[in-house]
Amino acid sequence: MIRDALGIAVATGAYALSFGAISVTAGLSIPQTCVLSLLMFTGASQFAYVGVLGAGGNAWAGFATAALLGSRNALYGLRLASILEAAGLRRFVAAHFVIDETTAMAIARDDPALARLAFWSTGVAIFTLWNLGTLIGALATRTIPDPRVLGFDAAPPAAFLALLAPRLRAKEPLAIAFAAALISLVCLPFVPAGVPLLIVAVLVVVYGLVPRR
Amino acid sequence: MSWIPLLAACAACYAIKLAGVSLPQRYLQDPRVQRTVPLLPVALLASLIATQTFSSGGHLTLDVRAPALAVAGIAVLLRAPFLLVVAAAAATAALLRLV
Numbered sequence: 001m002i003r004d005a006l007g008i009a010v011a012t013g014a015y016a017l018s019f020g021a022i023s024v025t026a027g028l029s030i031p032q033t034c035v036l037s038l039l040m041f042t043g044a045s046q047f048a049y050v051g052v053l054g055a056g057g058n059a060w061a062g063f064a065t066a067a068l069l070g071s072r073n074a075l076y077g078l079r080l081a082s083i084l085e086a087a088g089l090r091r092f093v094a095a096h097f098v099i100d101e102t103t104a105m106a107i108a109r110d111d112p113a114l115a116r117l118a119f120w121s122t123g124v125a126i127f128t129l130w131n132l133g134t135l136i137g138a139l140a141t142r143t144i145p146d147p148r149v150l151g152f153d154a155a156p157p158a159a160f161l162a163l164l165a166p167r168l169r170a171k172e173p174l175a176i177a178f179a180a181a182l183i184s185l186v187c188l189p190f191v192p193a194g195v196p197l198l199i200v201a202v203l204v205v206v207y208g209l210v211p212r213r
Numbered sequence: 214m215s216w217i218p219l220l221a222a223c224a225a226c227y228a229i230k231l232a233g234v235s236l237p238q239r240y241l242q243d244p245r246v247q248r249t250v251p252l253l254p255v256a257l258l259a260s261l262i263a264t265q266t267f268s269s270g271g272h273l274t275l276d277v278r279a280p281a282l283a284v285a286g287i288a289v290l291l292r293a294p295f296l297l298v299v300a301a302a303a304a305t306a307a308l309l310r311l312v
Contacts, residue, residue, distance in 0.1 A: 014296040022299075028214050039223035042230075044254060048261060049222055055265050059218035067225040069257050075250050077233020078241040084234065095231040151306030154278045157266045158285035158302030164258040165289045173255045180256035181263035188268050197260045204256040208249025 001114065005121040008101050012043070013129030019046055020137020022155050025147040026054025030138045037134035041127065042099050044163050045070045051156040052194050061194025068201050076103040083107070083115045097123030176204060277309040 016037065023033040028050055036046045045066035052062035077098045083106055086094040097119065106119035141147055168174050183203065184196035191199070233241065241247075266278045285302040293301070 011294065014294065018296055018299040028219075032214060032216065032219055036219065036223065039220070040226045042226050044258065045222070045226050048257065049219070051261055051265055053214060055268075056270060059215050063218045063222040063225065065257060065261075066222040067229065069254050070226040070229045071250050071253055073226070073230045074233035074236075075241060075247065077230055078236075078238060081234045081238070086234070091234055092231065095234050096227060098230040098233060149307060149310075151277075151281065151303035151308075151310070154281040154306030155299045155303045157262045157278065157282050158288075158299045159295075160258045160261045160265070161282065161285050161289055162295050162298040164255065164262065167251070167255050167258075173252065176252055176255050177259035180259040184260040184263045185267055185273060188264055189271065189273060193264075193271060196264055197257055200256045200260040201253060204252050205249055208252050209245050211245075 001118055002121050005105065005118070005125045008105070008122060009125035009129040012101065012126050013133035015043065016130045016133025017137035017140075018155065018159060019043070019050075020134040020139075021141040021147065021152055022047065022054070022159065023050040023134075024138045024141040025152040025155075026050040028053065030135075030142060033138040034131065034135055037131045040066065040070075041096060041130065042070050042073060043130075044160075047156065047159050047163065051160070052197070054153070054156060055193060057194030058192065061192075061197065064201075065194065065197050073098050076100070079103065080106055080119065083112055084119060085112075085116075094119070094123075097127065099123075099126070101126055176207075180204065277306045280309060281306040 019037065020033055023036065024030065036049065040046050040049070048069050049062040049066040052065055053059060077095065080098060080103060084094050102119050102122045105122040106115045109115040109118050141152065144150060147153065164177065168177060180200045184200055187196045187199055262282065266282045267273055267275065281302040284305040285298050288298040288301045
């Protein structure tokens, strides 16, 4: 299990390299890039925050997008709460580690003790390599005079696509993805940067809350 | 780049995680919440892909980012690892700009 945790952590460390590179290319400083990985510590929200800023969007639109993308972590926390049984200070630390990978690793175990071990080992390993990868990616990109020449400015949509693809294994999410893309492009010329995202977020919440027959 | 929205976004993302492990189960077990929340990342990521590929400065545009995204799509279909998907897109944009 520790080997699984390390395997996932190495993969996410490589993915953190690209986060560091994309963040610095978007115009964030190295300390800002590292603080995002240390304190936000949820990949999709981090990519979205720097992506919105890099595309010229308002930082508060980035804030809203990051928070909306992070909302799924609340549902992960709900599933993990009964497994972790963490109280006091441990719960505050455990909460920080509630992300896609740690949830997947913990809920795959039937035995609660093994599930807890999976959660903590994956969490600590990913947190370490995620922050290390971010720092290396950011420092390396800093040495490149113009990251655009290497096409780094074209990287964020590819990162979002890699994050989106595993969520499209059914017809409904696929239809929602295409509708969201289309609606965003239709509104884009008429609203400030970052706002199409919020329009899409409101629409999908309304869609989700409408009672089904 | 400003620190305040950045730190606020970090605080919001942590508060969401903490709420998940702390709130009484019934708040988040509502079937409408369970159905809606997983759809949010799908819609937002799709919107981010579309707007950041086909626009610049509030206008719709078509440039090297479109073929870069297509290459990323092929890499995803071939189940390439994350870093390779991103690097393939960046390399495509860089090469097309040289042409």
